[in-house]
Amino acid sequence: MNDTRRGTGSIGRRLTLYLAIVAALLSLLSWGIVTGFARQAAEKTQDNVLSAAATAIAETLRSEQGEVWLELPYSAFSMLGAISEDRVFYRITANGALLTGYEDLPVSTDPSIRAGEVGFATSAYRGEALRMATVSRRILAGNRPVQVIVTVGQTREGIAEIARDLSRQAGFLSIAFFLIAVVLSFFAARASLRPLNEIAKAVSRRGPSDLRPLRRPAPRELAPLIAALNRFMDRLGQSIRRSEDFIVEAAHRVRTPLATVRVHADLALRNAQSEAERDRLRQMIRAIDESSRSAGQLLDHATVAFRSDDLLKDQISLRDLAKQTVISMTPTASMKDIEIDLEAEALCVEGDAVLLDNALRNILDNAIKYSPEDTTIEMRITAQNGEAHIIVTDQGAGLGDDPPEMLTQRFKRGRNAENIVGSGLGLTIAADVLFAHGGRLELRNKAEGNGVCASLVLPLA
Amino acid sequence: MRLTCFALGLGLSLSPAAAFEPEDHLWIEGSSDQVLRILSTADLDVFTPYLMAFHAEHPDLDLDYTVVSSTDLYDEIHSGGVYDVVISSAMDLQFQLANDGLARRHRSPITQNLPDWAQWREVIFAFTTEPAVVLVATEYFDGLEIPQTRQELIAILRDNPERFAGKIGTYDVRDSGLGYLFATQEDRATDAYWRLSEVMGRLQPALYCCSGPMIEDVMSGKLALAYNVLGSYAAERLADQSEGRVQILRMTDFSNVILRTALIPATAPNPTEAGTFIDALLTIALRDGAEDWPLPPLSAATASGSGFGPIRIGPALMVYLDPLNRRTFLSEWENAILEQ
Ligand SMILES: Nc1ncnc2c1ncn2[C@@H]1O[C@H](COP(=O)(O)OP(=O)(O)OP(=O)(O)O)[C@@H](O)[C@H]1O
Numbered sequence: 001m002n003d004t005r006r007g008t009g010s011i012g013r014r015l016t017l018y019l020a021i022v023a024a025l026l027s028l029l030s031w032g033i034v035t036g037f038a039r040q041a042a043e044k045t046q047d048n049v050l051s052a053a054a055t056a057i058a059e060t061l062r063s064e065q066g067e068v069w070l071e072l073p074y075s076a077f078s079m080l081g082a083i084s085e086d087r088v089f090y091r092i093t094a095n096g097a098l099l100t101g102y103e104d105l106p107v108s109t110d111p112s113i114r115a116g117e118v119g120f121a122t123s124a125y126r127g128e129a130l131r132m133a134t135v136s137r138r139i140l141a142g143n144r145p146v147q148v149i150v151t152v153g154q155t156r157e158g159i160a161e162i163a164r165d166l167s168r169q170a171g172f173l174s175i176a177f178f179l180i181a182v183v184l185s186f187f188a189a190r191a192s193l194r195p196l197n198e199i200a201k202a203v204s205r206r207g208p209s210d211l212r213p214l215r216r217p218a219p220r221e222l223a224p225l226i227a228a229l230n231r232f233m234d235r236l237g238q239s240i241r242r243s244e245d246f247i248v249e250a251a252h253r254v255r256t257p258l259a260t261v262r263v264h265a266d267l268a269l270r271n272a273q274s275e276a277e278r279d280r281l282r283q284m285i286r287a288i289d290e291s292s293r294s295a296g297q298l299l300d301h302a303t304v305a306f307r308s309d310d311l312l313k314d315q316i317s318l319r320d321l322a323k324q325t326v327i328s329m330t331p332t333a334s335m336k337d338i339e340i341d342l343e344a345e346a347l348c349v350e351g352d353a354v355l356l357d358n359a360l361r362n363i364l365d366n367a368i369k370y371s372p373e374d375t376t377i378e379m380r381i382t383a384q385n386g387e388a389h390i391i392v393t394d395q396g397a398g399l400g401d402d403p404p405e406m407l408t409q410r411f412k413r414g415r416n417a418e419n420i421v422g423s424g425l426g427l428t429i430a431a432d433v434l435f436a437h438g439g440r441l442e443l444r445n446k447a448e449g450n451g452v453c454a455s456l457v458l459p460l461a
Numbered sequence: 462m463r464l465t466c467f468a469l470g471l472g473l474s475l476s477p478a479a480a481f482e483p484e485d486h487l488w489i490e491g492s493s494d495q496v497l498r499i500l501s502t503a504d505l506d507v508f509t510p511y512l513m514a515f516h517a518e519h520p521d522l523d524l525d526y527t528v529v530s531s532t533d534l535y536d537e538i539h540s541g542g543v544y545d546v547v548i549s550s551a552m553d554l555q556f557q558l559a560n561d562g563l564a565r566r567h568r569s570p571i572t573q574n575l576p577d578w579a580q581w582r583e584v585i586f587a588f589t590t591e592p593a594v595v596l597v598a599t600e601y602f603d604g605l606e607i608p609q610t611r612q613e614l615i616a617i618l619r620d621n622p623e624r625f626a627g628k629i630g631t632y633d634v635r636d637s638g639l640g641y642l643f644a645t646q647e648d649r650a651t652d653a654y655w656r657l658s659e660v661m662g663r664l665q666p667a668l669y670c671c672s673g674p675m676i677e678d679v680m681s682g683k684l685a686l687a688y689n690v691l692g693s694y695a696a697e698r699l700a701d702q703s704e705g706r707v708q709i710l711r712m713t714d715f716s717n718v719i720l721r722t723a724l725i726p727a728t729a730p731n732p733t734e735a736g737t738f739i740d741a742l743l744t745i746a747l748r749d750g751a752e753d754w755p756l757p758p759l760s761a762a763t764a765s766g767s768g769f770g771p772i773r774i775g776p777a778l779m780v781y782l783d784p785l786n787r788r789t790f791l792s793e794w795e796n797a798i799l800e801q
């Protein structure tokens with residue numbers, strides 16, 4: 001798990017980061033646009049009011065007895081005061097001569113301003129930026145045409161402040177949008193990575209030998225990954241099967257010639273003349289037995305591995321199964337005058353009878369092998385806590401000091417087994433079978449008296 | 462070309478820009494050499510308590526307090542006079558100074574507490590709300606209703622010319638900046654103003670430069686009625702002392718409320734101290750009524766007592782200061798008041 005976390009960082013985080021960067025850019029952009037609009041709108045408002053004020057003044061122009069006359073309308077100035085607390089300047093000229101107002105107002109004497117139109121200009125005046133609206137009007141004084149130019153100007157602080165306020169609000173809004181977008185990006189990234197996580201979980205939930213192809217709906221982007229994974233598992237399965245086949249083949253090939261050698265060695269032992277020769281032949285026979293046992297157990301082990309890949313789910317009566325196994329082991333037991341005492345409840349489990357028989361046989365084989373002659377092996381089949389327990393107890397010397405977990409490992413044999421033929425695979429086979437059935441093997445010395453108590457625990461059907 | 466051109470430039474029109482004549486002067490010696498120069502339209506008897514209070518808090522400053530008329534004050538600042546604080550009841554002239562960039566900004570926790578209508582751009586600060594009132598000597602109104610509106614006042618004056626001839630006082634708006642402000646605002650607000658002016662004009666009114674002498678003349682019985690007096694506490698106290706002989710009326714159809722304002726000229730040598738002085742004024746202005754000062758507080762209640770807000774501080778105040786408008790207005794006023 002940890003190894004997958006390291007590596008080149010998290011896609012989720014990267015996705016969130018990219019989305020957040022996009023959101024930040026968009027927020028920034030929208031803030032800029034809103035700020036621009038706000039400024040434009042504020043300036044437009046000021047222009048409108050200035051233009052209205054200048055026009056209102058121009059409209060009061062009249063000629064009285066050959067003189068140009070005007071009266072500044074109160075409303076023109078009060079509306080300028082209403083939009084902001086800005087300074088106001090004005091200048092009214094007739095044919096270029098000052099009629100009233102601020103003489104030094106920087107009016108652009110733009111000849112393009114035609115009568116009735118409003119011209120706008122911005123310039124500095126008395127240390128502040130001034131926005132000015134100018135209208136021109138032609139009026140007859142006596143019989144002479146006089147061009148009157150009315151300019152009204154206002155400083156821009158209020159406008160700037162309104163724009164600043166709006167910009168600040170837009171800024172807050174953009175930040176809020178950005179934060180929401182980041183949170184949403186996080187969830188979006190998580191949601192789009194969910195199929196990947198589910199596939200990873202499905203794969204890691206599998207047992208160590210489960211190499212079935214992955215068949216689950218996945219987004220199009222993940223199909224290549226799944227296909228590659230399935231191809232890989234297929235190849236892996238094939239190669240495992242090939243090596244199992246190889247082991248089976250090898251065991252077979254070893255076993256048959258060994259049997260021949262064993263027959264010849266027996267014959268040779270019978271015809272041997274000297275005690276030394278006999279002794280050598282006995283050692284030879286023992287070695288042959290060991291090899292033969294190993295080959296057999298290797299075969300069985302391979303069978304277990306092979307059959308648990310695609311485990312059968314037959315209904316099996318444990319009592320019937322146990323009876324069969326006991327019958328098949330009775331000859332071996334009788335050789336040591338050992339009795340096998342079976343008491344079984346009628347319990348049913350699901351699984352592969354061949355494998356369960358194999359497991360049980362290995363346990364019984366141990367019980368017989370490691371018990372002295374003329375003893376009894378008890379076999380009890382009961383249900384405990386919703387599980388089936390097959391408890392095999394012998395009257396042997398027990399496991400000794402070796403920890404049971406160690407003894408179930410491959411090729412591991414106890415110190416008490418030195419003079420007894422065996423391969424060290426028996427308990428491994430039994431444990432593997434039980435594990436494949438969702439059960440377990442419990443191995444311990446009996447609480448009182450000598451002997452081993454081995455429990456094969458299986459889930460009830 | 463027959464054009465009437467008033468190439469006067471704003472400000473020059475109000476009075477010759479010669480050296481002004483102080484009406485009064487007060488010097489309060491402080492412990493340091495620093496002098497706070499204050500130019501004001503408020504009389505000493507009204508303003509001395511404020512100065513003393515400030516002196517008690519800031520005993521290090523010398524206070525140089527000069528009383529002038531509102532037009533002199535305007536001219537003096539406009540022509541570059543060096544003062545730290547300028548106080549005037551002529552809002553329009555104060556506004557013109559600020560608009561023309563002759564005042565500087567001041568910001569403090571107290572100014573930020575001011576209601577919007579009591580300041581402009583952190584440059585002009587109002588520290589009183591003072592209504593324009595009518596002062597009447599009740600002995601002249603024997604057998605007559607005391608008028609409550611301009612309509613009633615017009616009717617009474619028109620119906621009793623012999624009783625009121627020469628007994629009416631009002632501002633000479635040509636001299637008094639405050640009188641001009643009252644008159645122009647009334648012109649804007651009520652059409653009764655011109656009819657009233659015409660009726661008063663027929664009664665040969667006495668014209669005054671300032672509120673003080675007008676109040677005195679009503680007290681002494683020389684006048685039956687003074688129109689548009691600044692109704693400060695001083696006037697109220699005088700009326701109280703008169704045992705009912707003098708009454709203060711606020712016209713219920715419309716009544717002006719002016720704001721007495723302070724600003725710091727751009728040329729102020731001690732702007733920080735000037736700010737402190739203005740803060741002190743504003744603190745008194747925002748008092749909650751318990752203390753007794755010669756001038757009324759800044760109160761929304763006074764400001765909108767008759768349903769009309771105080772005169773707004775804003776560019777509209779410049780309209781009647783425009784030489785053309787002023788000339789038109791004064792000629793109409795002269796026609797109404799001085800003819801007949
Ligand atoms: N019933 C038992 N009593 C005493 N010791 C046992 C018993 N069963 C298992 N053992 C110990 O556990 C070891 C491992 O058992 P396991 O069956 O795996 O191997 P084995 O019996 O030696 O060889 P194999 O069964 O493959 O021929 C044995 O060598 C033995 O020491």
Ligand SMILES: [Mg+2]
Nearest residue numbers: 366422426427
């Ligand atoms: Mg064994």
